[in-house]
Amino acid sequence: MGKTRLQILFFGLLFEFISRHSALSYVVSDVGGLGRRYDGIGGLSGGGATSRLLVNYLEPYRSEILDYLFKPNFGASLTLLKVEIGGDSQSTDGTESSHMHTSDDENYQRGYEWWLMKEAKKRNPNIKLYGLPWAFPGWIGNGTQSPYANIDVTVDYIIRWIQGAKTHHNLTIDYIGIWNERPFNLPYIKLLRKTLDQRGLKGTLIVAADNLELISIAIHNDRELAKDVAVIGVHYPGTTVTNYTLETGKTIWSSEDFSTFNDDIGAGCWARILNQNYVNGMMTCTISWNLVASYYDALPYKRTALMTANEPWSGYYDVTDTIWVTAHTTQFSQPGWMYLRHGAGVQHLDKGGSFVSLTDGTNLTIIVETMTHDHSVCIRPYLPPYDVAAQNVTFNLQGSFAKISTLNVWSSKLRFDGQQPSSMFVKKKPIKVVKGSFTFTIGPDEIYTFTTSVMGRKGSYQAPPPSKPFPLPYSDNFDNYPLYSEASNFADQAGVWEIRDSNNSSHKYVMEQVVTDYPVYWCEAARSPVSVIGKHSWRDINVAVDVIIGANGGAFLAHRIKSGGCQVRHSLGLFFMVYSNATFSVYNGIDRQVCLSTGKVNVNPGSWFNMQLLIKDNEASGFVGGKLLFSLQLEKDGIPNIGFVAIGTPDYTWAQFDNFKLE
Ligand SMILES: *[C@@H]1O[C@H](CO)[C@@H](O)[C@H](O)[C@H]1NC(C)=O
Ligand SMILES: *[C@@H]1O[C@H](CO)[C@@H](O)[C@H](O)[C@H]1NC(C)=O
Ligand SMILES: *[C@@H]1O[C@H](CO)[C@@H](O)[C@H](O)[C@H]1NC(C)=O
Ligand SMILES: *[C@@H]1O[C@H](CO)[C@@H](O)[C@H](O)[C@H]1NC(C)=O
Ligand SMILES: *[C@@H]1O[C@H](CO)[C@@H](O)[C@H](O)[C@H]1NC(C)=O
Ligand SMILES: *[C@@H]1O[C@H](CO)[C@@H](O)[C@H](O)[C@H]1NC(C)=O
Ligand SMILES: *[C@@H]1O[C@H](CO)[C@@H](O)[C@H](O)[C@H]1NC(C)=O
Ligand SMILES: *[C@@H]1O[C@H](CO)[C@@H](O)[C@H](O)[C@H]1NC(C)=O
Numbered sequence: 001m002g003k004t005r006l007q008i009l010f011f012g013l014l015f016e017f018i019s020r021h022s023a024l025s026y027v028v029s030d031v032g033g034l035g036r037r038y039d040g041i042g043g044l045s046g047g048g049a050t051s052r053l054l055v056n057y058l059e060p061y062r063s064e065i066l067d068y069l070f071k072p073n074f075g076a077s078l079t080l081l082k083v084e085i086g087g088d089s090q091s092t093d094g095t096e097s098s099h100m101h102t103s104d105d106e107n108y109q110r111g112y113e114w115w116l117m118k119e120a121k122k123r124n125p126n127i128k129l130y131g132l133p134w135a136f137p138g139w140i141g142n143g144t145q146s147p148y149a150n151i152d153v154t155v156d157y158i159i160r161w162i163q164g165a166k167t168h169h170n171l172t173i174d175y176i177g178i179w180n181e182r183p184f185n186l187p188y189i190k191l192l193r194k195t196l197d198q199r200g201l202k203g204t205l206i207v208a209a210d211n212l213e214l215i216s217i218a219i220h221n222d223r224e225l226a227k228d229v230a231v232i233g234v235h236y237p238g239t240t241v242t243n244y245t246l247e248t249g250k251t252i253w254s255s256e257d258f259s260t261f262n263d264d265i266g267a268g269c270w271a272r273i274l275n276q277n278y279v280n281g282m283m284t285c286t287i288s289w290n291l292v293a294s295y296y297d298a299l300p301y302k303r304t305a306l307m308t309a310n311e312p313w314s315g316y317y318d319v320t321d322t323i324w325v326t327a328h329t330t331q332f333s334q335p336g337w338m339y340l341r342h343g344a345g346v347q348h349l350d351k352g353g354s355f356v357s358l359t360d361g362t363n364l365t366i367i368v369e370t371m372t373h374d375h376s377v378c379i380r381p382y383l384p385p386y387d388v389a390a391q392n393v394t395f396n397l398q399g400s401f402a403k404i405s406t407l408n409v410w411s412s413k414l415r416f417d418g419q420q421p422s423s424m425f426v427k428k429k430p431i432k433v434v435k436g437s438f439t440f441t442i443g444p445d446e447i448y449t450f451t452t453s454v455m456g457r458k459g460s461y462q463a464p465p466p467s468k469p470f471p472l473p474y475s476d477n478f479d480n481y482p483l484y485s486e487a488s489n490f491a492d493q494a495g496v497w498e499i500r501d502s503n504n505s506s507h508k509y510v511m512e513q514v515v516t517d518y519p520v521y522w523c524e525a526a527r528s529p530v531s532v533i534g535k536h537s538w539r540d541i542n543v544a545v546d547v548i549i550g551a552n553g554g555a556f557l558a559h560r561i562k563s564g565g566c567q568v569r570h571s572l573g574l575f576f577m578v579y580s581n582a583t584f585s586v587y588n589g590i591d592r593q594v595c596l597s598t599g600k601v602n603v604n605p606g607s608w609f610n611m612q613l614l615i616k617d618n619e620a621s622g623f624v625g626g627k628l629l630f631s632l633q634l635e636k637d638g639i640p641n642i643g644f645v646a647i648g649t650p651d652y653t654w655a656q657f658d659n660f661k662l663e
Contacts, residue, residue, distance in 0.1 A: 023392035023439045028345040028357050028366060031399040035339035035346060036251070038358055039284045040128065041274065041330050043069065043076070043291030043306055044256060045116055046084025047134050047180060048522075049094025049491065050305065054294035055112040056312035056488040064461045065309045065317050069292060070123040074459030075319070076306055076326040079335050080128040081120045082175075082255070082287050083113040085161050087135030088496050089519035090526070091180070093295040093565055095492045097484075098137045099161050101514055103153075106160065108168035109484040110498060117171050128335065130207065130255075130287075131161060132177030135525075138517030138652075145520055148185040155188065155195050162196075162204055177207045177255070180522065181235060184209035186218060186225060193228035205230035207255055212237070216245040226250075237283065239276040246282060253285040259304045260378055262293065264414045264422050266304070267321035269378035271414075271447050272354075272371040274329055278339055279346055279354045285335075288322075296491060298536030298644065300565035312488060314468035324412060324425035324458070325447065332365040332410075332451040333358045344398075352388030353442070364401050365451040368393070371414075372444045394439040395450070402436040407450040414445040425458045470535045474662040479508045487511050487660075493568040495529020495652065502656055507546070507608070510656040513649050523566035528575075528590055529652060530568060532561055532644035534662065539642050542663040544612040547578070551605045553653040554579040557613040557622075560643035561590075574639050576613050576622040576630075577650045580605040584629055586622065588638045592650075596637055597630040608658075 045051040054065065068075035086096030097110035108114065120127050136147045140154055147154045158176065165171040176192070178184045189208055196204050209215045212234040219226045232245060233255030241252055254277050260266040270288070277283040293305035306326065309317035337358045340346055345357030345366070353370030370388045397404055409428040415421065431438050431450065442448060449456075470489070478487050481499040490497060490511070500512040513529050534541075538559075547555040554577055561573035568590065575587040578601055586597040601624050603609050612623040618634045645662060649655045 023394040024350045025394035025396055026347065026355070027343070027398055028340065028364070028395050028401060029398035030340060030359060030401065032344070033341060034359070035341045036282060036284050038333060038335060038337045038339055039251070039253065040079030040335040041326055042080030042082050042130070042285065042287035043078050044082040044287050044289045045113060045291045046091065046096060047289065048084055048091025048096050049295060050092070050290040051112055051116055051292060051294045052094055052491050053310050053312050053489070054292055055115060057309065058312070058315060061315040061317060061464055064464070065292065065307070066119045066123065067459065068307060068319050068323055070120045070127065071459065072124050073331055073455050073457050076323045077124070077330040078127065078326070079124070079330060080130060080285065080287065081117060081291070082130040082132065083117060085131045085133040085158065086111050086113070087133050087519060087522070088137045088515045089135030089521045090494055090566055090568065091134035091522045093299045093301065095494060095496055097496045097498060099164055100157060101137055102517070103139050107484060108164040109482070111486065114165070114169050114171070117165070118169055121171065128174040129171060130175035130177065131173050132180050133158065134180045134522040136520040137515070138519050141520040147179055147520055148188050151185065151188045151191050155192050158192065159195055159199055159201065162201060163199070173204050175205050175207050175231070177233065178209040181210045182522070184211070184215065186222065190224060190228055207231040207233040207253065209233065210235050210255070212241060212245055216242070216248055219248045219250065220244070234283070237277065237281055239273060239280040241281045241283070252281065252283045253287070254281070254283045255287050256289045257286050258288040259301065262303050262305055262308060262320040262322050264321055264416050267325045267422070268371045268414050268445060270322050271325045271328070271369045272378070274325070275354045275356050275367060275369050278356050279348060284339070296536065296564070298564065299491070300567070311467060313471050315465040316467040317464050321414065321422050321424050327425050328410060328412065328447050328449045329367050331456050332449055332453045334360065336360070349391060349393060351391040352444070363452045364397070364404060365449060365453060366395065368442060368448040370442050370444050370446050388444040390441065390443045392439055392441050394437060397433060397436045404433050404452060406430045406432055407438070407452060408454065408456065410449040410456055412447040413443070427456065472662060476660045478511050478658060481509060483509070490531045490533050491564070492531040493564050494526035495531070495649065497531050500656070502658065507658045510658040512656045513654060516652050516654055518652050524569055526569035526590055527592070528556070528648050528650050530558070530561070530590065530646050530648035532564055532646045534645045536644055537642050538645065540616045541645055542612070542614045543645050544610060544661045545647055546608050546610050546658040547655060548608045549580050549603070549605055549655045550653060551580055553605060553655055554650040555611065555655045555657070556648045556650060557611050558646040558648060559613060559615050560640045561646050562640040562643045564644065572638060572640050573643050574613070574615065574620055574634070576611070578603055578611060578624060579650065584622070584624070586630055586632065594638070596632055599629060601629055
């Protein structure tokens with residue numbers, strides 16, 4: 001008995017000694033073949049209006065931000081850019097303009113996605129482009145709320161966007177999606193493929209269709225569909241897919257992922273996703289929603305992006321750790337490289353974390369992450385193990401990697417305690433590989449890249465100017481923008497405003513509300529087109545604008561708009577509306593449930609007039625042409641204490657706005 005106990009104790013201690021001091025070892029090998037093709041890491045601009053404020057940055061700051069995102073061997077060095085195909089309706093943080101507001105309208109100069117794609121291509125000619133619609137202009141639905149009411153029409157609409165990209169911007173769209181996070185339609189997918197082929201767009205591949213299970217079943221059951229769908233795209237997979245999806249044999253992407261606040265903790269979520277989407281789910285491309293947080297903080301999903309740039313007036317931007325987490329993979333690999341096989345370069349670490357290995361046939365890149373799992377902020381739960389301990393790790397390089405004698409090393413350590421800053425993307429001394437083997441120690445929340453690649457650079461610019469509040473007083477006559485672009489700092493939440501020519505020399509260019517049909521929405525569209533501006537914490541304001549409306553039209557000024565994004569449709573706020581029938585009304589919300597004041601006003605459709613809304617010390621007054629129309633005490637009317645300023649139209653009607661002034 002005693003002897004056995006002693007033996008157990010002895011072997012126990014020996015085991016503990018060995019496991020404490022020896023390293024856990026893993027094979028990295030190309031013997032017996034490789035894994036799946038790596039397709040890259042992307043960012044998503046849109047879904048919706050997430051890049052709205054970026055385009056209005058002054059140089060050099062705007063180019064610097066674009067460099068941090070797209071420039072190879074500099075920052076995130078993204079290899080894919082996914083954009084929204086504007087659909088004239090709210091798609092999370094705003095609306096994006098359609099290339100066809102009506103069936104006989106077509107224009108490829110609207111919005112900023114064309115510009116963004118060209119800037120990305122300028123920096124990285126190999127970057128892949130991917131388009132996806134969220135919403136559609138009303139005519140597409142032909143009286144329904146579906147883009148599949150007439151699939152010929154919708155296929156033509158989508159393909160015109162792809163062709164417009166080529167004809168007007170020399171941009172090749174590599175991938176096209178179906179309908180963001182909404183039902184797909186099999187005849188639509190097939191007709192889209194067939195028509196793409198007929199119009200010489202064989203190279204534009206279909207990614208379908210956000211709903212993993214249903215599309216996997218459809219692909220299993222339908223061989224034609226299996227051919228038509230190049231990539232199964234899944235959103236927020238939490239790093240896993242089911243065997244059923246794997247058994248389709250299709251390429252699988254996490255075509256929208258992350259959605260986490262971009263502080264250090266968010267960067268940790270992103271590091272884990274980038275490795276484990278392949279380790280657990282065989283997903284070969286991961287796309288961050290969103291690319292760059294260029295929307296007001298008071299809109300939904302504040303700063304859930306690879307970096308933040310939402311102060312065009314100051315030039316301030318924030319290169320967050322998510323950029324450097326991305327660089328650990330993108331700066332040392334290219335789409336087209338292959339993952340190694342599971343168990344031979346791709347697996348979990350025994351004491352928490354994971355690693356993946358990539359090769360182009362010659363070079364080897366290994367990315368190791370040991371993110372702790374105790375921060376519940378990540379968008380989705382993850383597979384166990386959840387505990388991560390410091391560990392000594394040995395990699396045994398075999399096959400054609402056995403001859404490697406040294407590897408370049410880049411490392412990051414994320415810290416969440418606020419005491420010390422994270423240390424990101426630091427080039428370390430190269431590590432010697434002895435007889436195909438090397439050992440290193442890794443603690444929790446660290447990332448290492450070991451690579452034969454000699455690339456890798458932590459790009460930097462001088463710090464941008466300091467953050468500043470929205471400037472006041474503020475005015476804009478809209479005369480200095482390109483036609484069809486959007487005015488600085490306005491963030492459309494329903495309807496779309498474009499810079500247009502008023503054909504009146506006293507007004508020149510103006511902001512025109514151009515959506516005159518209730519859209520086929522992604523989230524239910526507000527009853528009224530509305531474009532917000534400024535600081536959400538403003539309480540008192542003096543806002544004025546010149547307006548021209550049509551017969552059966554109207555216009556409004558509003559303040560203290562509480563909610564934007566999809567919630568704008570029920571937002572409270574003070575709405576001062578003027579109608580073409582020469583009446584005005586004041587409401588405490590955009591859905592016009594409670595009328596606080598109403599009366600007659602001297603306006604004529606087709607003639608310019610000035611509107612003004614003054615809110616001071618909880619008293620609101622409205623004027624048209626300088627004449628006082630109402631005065632209200634706000635405390636008892638359910639009006640929020642603060643919120644956005646906005647212009648708008650009561651219904652989906654034409655109107656122009658000029659000479660906007662804020663104090
Ligand atoms: C639109 O709907 C109307 C009536 O429902 C129908 O007659 C018409 O053919 C449809 N148009 C298209 C293009 O589908
Ligand atoms: C269009 O882009 C291709 C590269 O994608 C380039 O080779 C070509 O010169 C461009 N054409 C024009 C007219 O800019
Ligand atoms: C999926 O496949 C793996 C590997 O073949 C197997 O270990 C696992 O049990 C399967 N899971 C399910 C739910 O069938
Ligand atoms: C790693 O190895 C070193 C040297 O053998 C040893 O001192 C250390 O305790 C080990 N660390 C861990 C976490 O096992
Ligand atoms: C791949 O390896 C070769 C030879 O070591 C090197 O010259 C080249 O720069 C590497 N490629 C990349 C992308 O790092
Ligand atoms: C201004 O003139 C252009 C060109 O004739 C026309 O397309 C546009 O509708 C006109 N705008 C207004 C507001 O009349
Ligand atoms: C042009 O605008 C001015 C100023 O609003 C207005 O007085 C004038 O009537 C307009 N001209 C026409 C032709 O509408
Ligand atoms: C004027 O138009 C508004 C909006 O359509 C409507 O609510 C109101 O009843 C009309 N007023 C009169 C007097 O026709």
